[in-house]
Amino acid sequence: MGSLPDIFSTLMQGLKVTLLVLVLSIICSTIIALVAGLSRVSTNRLVTGVTGFYVEIFRGTSLIVQLFWFSYALPGLFNIHLGSDIWVAVLAISLNYGAYMSEIVRGSIQAVPAGQTEASIALNLSKFQRMRHIIIPQAVRMMLPEYGNYLIQILKATSLVSLIGLTDLLYYGNIYRSTHLSDSPTVYLLLLVMYFVIALPLIAFTKKMESMSKKGVALG
């Protein structure tokens, strides 16, 4: 029978990997989402076609399947070795959530009223200036609440990395459970609480963004 501090200190060994995967995945998926989202509103048919294909493939299949697929296919099929399984996990999570989040980028850009584009053309702004100064600033505030929601989704997704052998929170939880069966309720409850504590700042961010995106916008 293990005590609570005992369980806690075992689980804490996995915190670093969970946070590392979380932060790296957030950075990579944000970059992917911006690039893919902007590509999808491009006027070049080839660019929109390729990114559309990417988005549909990754949204249409399941993250857990992609995770397994990458962890076997990268070394086995393409002979790519990323050095650490952390990068395999980050790659799978980022490509998956990058695809989902690119849809918010695209949707928000398209939701900026057409009059804004027409006005910037009338003001003789270049295509880049129009995007940089007129469209993107208005689109970003629309994206942020949904973006916050996806950050929480990414946190939840990091729990899958233990399935490909990474030593994250859940991995240590399973290890502890396998030797102390009667403690399993405490182990998993503690794990859930730890994930929730990590999620709290993300929840606060989302709520803040929700109220911010409504501020100063005409109703209806």
Add this chain to the structure above:
Amino acid sequence: MNWSWTVFFETIPLISKGLWITVGLTLACYLFAAIFGFFWVFMSRIPSKIVRSIFGWIAEFIRSTPPLVQLFFIFYAWPVIPVVGVSLNPFVAAILGLGIHFSTYMSEVYRSGIESVDKGQWEASTALNLSTRQKWTKIILPQAIPPTIPMLGNYLIIMFKEVPLASTIGVVAMLHIANDYGSQYYKFVEPLTVVALFFLLLSYPSAILISKLEKKYNRKFDKKAMTS
């Protein structure tokens, strides 16, 4: 590069058997989530502020923690808990775990639908002396549910893609069959590709169908807004 087409074609019939289990499990989880979602809506309408906020935080807790850990809790930890603990078979555990997780999302959908009903409708039903039951079943819900149908459909697709989590507690569906085949013959990539293709085959057309539904509803409600 060691891709084998023979393995690829050999695993298609094997994995297609698991497809129906995945689909069935998805529907069962969805049904559970759809019904249980009303529980959270009901709890969020209780007059006591303390009860409301307690259940609000419970829902938030379930929503923002990993479904995989919740699944493990129900499957591994629940049976060990004294008095209330019972051993569940993997299917029931998956339906409970994923169902409860997604019920918190479904309740948000219901809530947004209920909030979208015009305030005048509530006032009118009070003015017409309708009972609470009549108000909900005859006035509010018939107007609240239809606009949320595309969103409800989206969650069906999302859950379909989360159901392979159940393979971790031993539900023998597509992913489990693929991993079993892999560990037996050390061929993982081909069966996993088959699984991915099956997912794509089902979820992509459904996503198109839902975006069509969405457009149809948007048109319908825009028209209504214009004529009123």
